[in-house]
Amino acid sequence: MRVRFEQVDAREKEQALIRAMEKTPDILNAIDLLENGAGGIAVIRDRSTWFCRLTQIYYIESVDKRTFVYTRDDCFECRDRLYELEEKLGMYHVRVSKSMIVNLRKIRNVSAEPGGRMVAVLLNGERVIISRSYVREIKRRLGIL
Amino acid sequence: MSGAKKIFVQSMMISTGILFLNGILAVFQHFSGGGSDMVLQWYHPITIILTGVLCALPTLLLTNRDQWDRKTFARRIALHCLALYAVVIGLGWLCQWYTDPAGFFGVSAVFFLVYAFVWLSSHWLDKQDEKKINQALDGIRDPD
Numbered sequence: 001m002r003v004r005f006e007q008v009d010a011r012e013k014e015q016a017l018i019r020a021m022e023k024t025p026d027i028l029n030a031i032d033l034l035e036n037g038a039g040g041i042a043v044i045r046d047r048s049t050w051f052c053r054l055t056q057i058y059y060i061e062s063v064d065k066r067t068f069v070y071t072r073d074d075c076f077e078c079r080d081r082l083y084e085l086e087e088k089l090g091m092y093h094v095r096v097s098k099s100m101i102v103n104l105r106k107i108r109n110v111s112a113e114p115g116g117r118m119v120a121v122l123l124n125g126e127r128v129i130i131s132r133s134y135v136r137e138i139k140r141r142l143g144i145l
Numbered sequence: 146m147s148g149a150k151k152i153f154v155q156s157m158m159i160s161t162g163i164l165f166l167n168g169i170l171a172v173f174q175h176f177s178g179g180g181s182d183m184v185l186q187w188y189h190p191i192t193i194i195l196t197g198v199l200c201a202l203p204t205l206l207l208t209n210r211d212q213w214d215r216k217t218f219a220r221r222i223a224l225h226c227l228a229l230y231a232v233v234i235g236l237g238w239l240c241q242w243y244t245d246p247a248g249f250f251g252v253s254a255v256f257f258l259v260y261a262f263v264w265l266s267s268h269w270l271d272k273q274d275e276k277k278i279n280q281a282l283d284g285i286r287d288p289d
Binding site for chain 1: 218222264267268271272274275277278279280281282285286287289
């Protein structure tokens with residue numbers, strides 16, 4: 001496949017367009033890599049360090065200055081702070097409140113509540129609050145702003 | 146959004162709501178008041194803008210919270226409504242928007258209509274966002 005690279009002057013303008021006959025496993029891997037970055041983050045459980053792929057993360061929450069990473073059924077602790085993780089995560093991992101980052105790909109639906117905030121229902125049935133001030137960034141990441 | 150920008154946006158929404166309803170009331174008064182048209186004094190537009198700014202402050206203080214349950218939300222909204230009503234009635238008294246009980250009740254009615262208008266229009270905009278976000282999520286969602 002021929003690959004063309006064009007340099008842009010702002011991160012917001014970055015995008016990748018793949019023209020292909022079908023979504024082969026290689027292309028799906030490429031999409032995953034471009035959207036979520038190369039890998040994952042180091043997390044801790046039972047004093048053991050594990051590697052958590054970014055695609056497995058449902059949401060990350062900060063509680064009393066400790067950071068917890070939630071997957072479908074598990075919870076791990078992470079040494080990084082939320083603002084540090086924001087730089088490591090993919091474009092669909094987005095801050096939804098002061099204390100939480102959510103993987104947009106794990107959201108089943110959102111519903112607006114009076115007062116401007118939204119409630120997101122995740123694929124595992126958990127509900128998280130999206131603060132009003134972060135809705136604009138979510139729309140930007142989804143390309144609807 | 147920064148605090149100053151939020152105050153500006155809220156001020157614009159509230160001032161626009163007041164001017165919008167005053168415009169409608171002026172039309173009704175013209176066609177049903179037997180020739181007595183609504184008179185706008187030179188200071189009325191600026192006091193409407195001032196009302197918008199003063200109403201934006203309790204809006205930020207009382208409704209700009211990340212986490213709240215429904216009971217807290219209802220209590221804050223009631224407090225918010227009363228705070229704004231006090232601002233409007235206080236400024237109305239200072240600026241002579243009303244001079245008799247009929248005028249007082251008129252200003253009160255306009256206030257509650259504007260209050261409902263702002264909440265309903267904000268919620269309608271939020272629902273539009275909800276629809277757009279859900280449509281966009283459909284395209285990127287991982288398999289369940």
